[in-house]
Amino acid sequence: MSEDTAAGRHQTDADTGRAGIVLAGGRSNRFPTVDKALAPLDGKPLLWHAVDSVAPTADELIVNCRRDQREAFAEVLSEFPIRFAIDRVPDRGPLVGLRTALAESTATYAAVLPCDMPSIPAAFLDFLFTRAKNRTGAVARFEGRLQPFPAVVHVRAAAAACREAEATGADRLDAFISAVDPHTLPERIVRAHIDPTAFRNINTHDDLAAARDS
Numbered sequence: 001m002s003e004d005t006a007a008g009r010h011q012t013d014a015d016t017g018r019a020g021i022v023l024a025g026g027r028s029n030r031f032p033t034v035d036k037a038l039a040p041l042d043g044k045p046l047l048w049h050a051v052d053s054v055a056p057t058a059d060e061l062i063v064n065c066r067r068d069q070r071e072a073f074a075e076v077l078s079e080f081p082i083r084f085a086i087d088r089v090p091d092r093g094p095l096v097g098l099r100t101a102l103a104e105s106t107a108t109y110a111a112v113l114p115c116d117m118p119s120i121p122a123a124f125l126d127f128l129f130t131r132a133k134n135r136t137g138a139v140a141r142f143e144g145r146l147q148p149f150p151a152v153v154h155v156r157a158a159a160a161a162c163r164e165a166e167a168t169g170a171d172r173l174d175a176f177i178s179a180v181d182p183h184t185l186p187e188r189i190v191r192a193h194i195d196p197t198a199f200r201n202i203n204t205h206d207d208l209a210a211a212r213d214s
């Protein structure tokens, strides 16, 4: 199910075969009283930062969320040519949200990031796209483990991996990554290309305060 919105200054004209998918359909339970996607950092909502990271390197921008979030998100993202992939049934988890977004994509590869990673440089996503070429995807190893986000995935391979992972009872994001079987960037390469704070993930008000202070 897709809903188009107006495009703005980030209208792209090249067909890169690349999509940017931002997952934002969560309930922010660890971030009480507001939707963390709309919480401001440096004057812009976290969701805006995530979309801004991927906009320079993709020509199709998809935000996955619940129907009740759409209006507020469209407002803060009005400068981007966003397509919304709305959850048919809310609260089924990020993997179901991802599958909904992938189904909307006409690209070959997609960069996937959550709304709460505001500090990923566009150049790093570009690097992941480059490494994913001719493979099913590329992810980074950081702090000793494979990071599910940001990931660049082959859209069709990832849709199949979502279905496979949804059928498992284990941690479904980890099951998804192993089903995609992406290229893994070794930690030393990741650290050479990106500041460690870029991987920060805002789950709580304290996390946001720390990001504001740095």
Ligand SMILES: Nc1nc2c(ncn2[C@@H]2O[C@H](COP(=O)(O)OP(=O)(O)OP(=O)(O)O)[C@@H](O)[C@H]2O)c(=O)[nH]1
Pocket: 023, 024, 025, 026, 027, 028, 029, 030, 031, 064, 065, 066, 087, 090, 091, 092, 093, 094, 096, 097, 098, 113, 114, 115, 116, 203
């Ligand atoms: N579509 C969809 N996206 C989700 C769902 N749960 C989490 N997400 C998204 O997945 C990403 C990672 O999830 P979390 O960091 O746990 O975010 P969250 O679930 O909103 O926050 P908590 O309630 O504190 O766990 C975020 O971008 C969320 O918006 C869901 O049920 N549906």
Ligand SMILES: [Mg+2]
Pocket: 026
């Ligand atoms: Mg959650």
